[in-house]
Each structure stands twice: as C-alpha cells, then as structure tokens.
Amino acid sequence: MEIPWIIDLDDHEASGIRDFTRYHANGEREEVMSAVMDGLGPHGLYNVTDTIMCKMPTGVTPEEASRMNHEHRLGFELFFVDSGSMYLYLEGRRCIIREGDILQLQPTQIHAMASIEDVKWRGFFHDLDSFNTSIAVNQVASRLGPDVKQDPDFQKAQGTKDYRKHEQPTFVDVPAEAVNAVKNPARPLARFEFPGLTVKVIVPRWENWGVTELVLGEMKAGTRISWGYHPCREQYYVRKGKVKLSLFGEERIAGKSCIINVPMLAPFSLEALEDAEVYDVGGQTEWFNFLLDYHSLRTYNPERLAEALPALKERDGVAIEGIET
Numbered sequence: 001m002e003i004p005w006i007i008d009l010d011d012h013e014a015s016g017i018r019d020f021t022r023y024h025a026n027g028e029r030e031e032v033m034s035a036v037m038d039g040l041g042p043h044g045l046y047n048v049t050d051t052i053m054c055k056m057p058t059g060v061t062p063e064e065a066s067r068m069n070h071e072h073r074l075g076f077e078l079f080f081v082d083s084g085s086m087y088l089y090l091e092g093r094r095c096i097i098r099e100g101d102i103l104q105l106q107p108t109q110i111h112a113m114a115s116i117e118d119v120k121w122r123g124f125f126h127d128l129d130s131f132n133t134s135i136a137v138n139q140v141a142s143r144l145g146p147d148v149k150q151d152p153d154f155q156k157a158q159g160t161k162d163y164r165k166h167e168q169p170t171f172v173d174v175p176a177e178a179v180n181a182v183k184n185p186a187r188p189l190a191r192f193e194f195p196g197l198t199v200k201v202i203v204p205r206w207e208n209w210g211v212t213e214l215v216l217g218e219m220k221a222g223t224r225i226s227w228g229y230h231p232c233r234e235q236y237y238v239r240k241g242k243v244k245l246s247l248f249g250e251e252r253i254a255g256k257s258c259i260i261n262v263p264m265l266a267p268f269s270l271e272a273l274e275d276a277e278v279y280d281v282g283g284q285t286e287w288f289n290f291l292l293d294y295h296s297l298r299t300y301n302p303e304r305l306a307e308a309l310p311a312l313k314e315r316d317g318v319a320i321e322g323i324e325t
C-alpha cells in the first residue's frame with residue numbers, strides 16, 4: 001500500500017490515525033499516543049508517532065511525574081514540541097522545553113518528561129524498535145483479536161523493544177539553551193542563505209550515528225524548489241505556513257503540522273504559498289556536507305562552482321534541480 005503523500009497531524013481522523021489513551025490511577029489522561037508511520041529498512045527510518053503528553057495530574061509534583069525515566073540503547077528519538085511546555089529531565093539536569101523547541105535524543109541518554117500543560121509531541125525516530133512496528137501490530141490485532149498482543153511468539157517477532165527503565169531522576173535546574181539535546185530554529189548549528197530560502201542545520205549527522213540529519217528550509221512565499229530523480233524516499237514536516245506539493249501531475253496542499261511523503265525516484269516540487277518552515281525529517285540527503293562545500297566554492301572559487309556542482313550533488317544525494325522565487 002502506498003504511504004499517503006500528505007498526513008495532517010492536526011487532523012487524525014481525516015488522516016486515518018488511531019489514538020490510544022493511557023490514564024493515571026486517578027482517571028486523568030496521561031497520554032494520547034498515535035502511531036503515524038512504522039519504520040522502514042534496517043535503520044527503521046521514517047518512523048513517526050504523534051502524542052499528546054498530558055498535563056501532569058492534579059496533586060502530583062513534577063518530580064513524581066518524572067518516574068518514567070528511561071533510556072534507549074540503540075534508538076534515536078527526535079521530538080518537535082508543537083504546543084505547551086514541559087519539564088525535561090536529562091542526565092542529571094532539568095530544563096523547561098516549550099513550543100518551538102526540538103529535542104534530539106541519542107542512545108543511552110537517560111530522559112524523562114513531566115508536562116506543565118498539554119504538549120503536542122511529534123516523534124521522528126530511527127534505529128528504535130519500540131515504535132517501529134506499532135501500525136503492523138494493530139493491524140494484526142484487529143484481525144486476529146487483541147489477545148494476540150499477549151502471545152510471546154508474537155511479541156518476540158516484533159523485536160526487543162529498546163527501553164531500559166531507570167530510577168526517578170535527581171537534577172539541577174539549567175536553562176534549555178545549556179542542553180545540547182534541545183534544539184531550536186533560532187539557534188541553528190549553521191545557516192546558508194539563498195534567494196527566497198534560508199537553510200538551517202538543526203541536527204548534524206554526527207549526532208545521529210551518521211544515519212540522518214535534520215535540516216530546516218525557511219521558504220519565502222512564492223519560492224518553488226524542484227527535485228529530479230532522487231535516490232531515497234523523501235519525508236518533510238511543515239511546521240509553519242503552507243506549501244503546495246506537485247507530484248505525478250497532481251497538486252496537494254500541506255499546511256502547518258503536515259508530513260509530506262514522496263516516493264523514491266519520483267520528481268516533485270514544493271512551492272511556498274505563504275512563508276513556510278519545512279523540515280527534511282527523512283534526513284537522507286547529506287545537506288550539511290553539500291552546503292559547506294557549495295558555500296566554500298561560492299565564496300572562494302565562484303568560477304569553479306558550475307563545473308564542480310554536478311559531482312557535489314551526486315556525492316551528497318542532492319537531487320534539487322532548481323529554486324525559483
């Protein structure tokens with residue numbers, strides 16, 4: 001079955017996303033967890049969940065609410081904080097993260113959260129087998145019955161579930177800006193300017209085991225970027241504004257909170273209908289390496305740029321054919 005080109009995380013019903021609510025002992029909601037896309041390939045790429053991390057229950061302190069302290073031994077977690085605010089407990093420190101922040105967790109980083117208010121918590125993972133079969137599990141359970149989830153052989157076939165529980169965290173308070181795992185588009189690692197487009201490197205590849213990177217394209221209204229044949233599936237997340245996807249002669253609109261999935265090889269374009277923030281969450285293109293060399297040539301050897309560009313693009317998997325404004 002083809003993965004939908006557009007998935008609107010603000011409209012689960014229209015996008016066919018099923019929600020599962022967990023409750024605290026006092027009956028208040030703890031989280032509303034939704035599997036959006038299972039992982040693909042040996043690194044479990046393109047694995048997406050969308051969760052409401054609910055406000056900590058009445059009468060419970062943040063420290064009590066932080067008892068879900070845990071680590072993943074192999075898996076990487078990236079979360080967009082798209083509403084509200086929460087305490088983040090990370091390796092002996094605590095800070096507050098809020099709407100607009102991005103959390104990039106590497107394996108063995110011990111983490112817990114406690115929501116100050118409801119948080120839209122959009123997760124993009126790789127090499128994490130905790131979530132990358134959720135949709136498949138639910139499909140089988142809906143046909144064979146929910147008891148199948150308790151079958152040890154069924155559980156074994158799903159993988160190890162990379163999750164190691166820890167004791168309740170102790171901590172010192174620090175500002176979010178002091179925690180490397182907390183990213184924000186206002187504090188990019190690097191930025192590169194083009195007409196109608198600012199590219200910001202948010203998470204470099206070396207923080208992702210070399211498997212992915214997170215890059216943001218800030219597109220001015222009217223900017224149109226077109227791709228030719230590209231070697232991997234492309235996945236984008238529109239965090240602000242609105243873009244038009246043109247693919248196979250069809251046009252689709254992706255607004256705020258939409259994921260865009262483009263099948264591998266298929267030429268396509270994205271046009272900003274209003275100022276837009278578009279993240280490359282698939283992370284297969286080696287943007288940072290490409291942009292460093294491109295910028296170097298543009299700065300020091302502009303006469304060599306046109307000749308060198310095709311080889312640079314091929315090396316780093318850059319299939320962009322043009323940027324129009």
Ligand SMILES: [Fe+2]
Nearest residue numbers: 070072077111
């Ligand atoms: Fe986690």
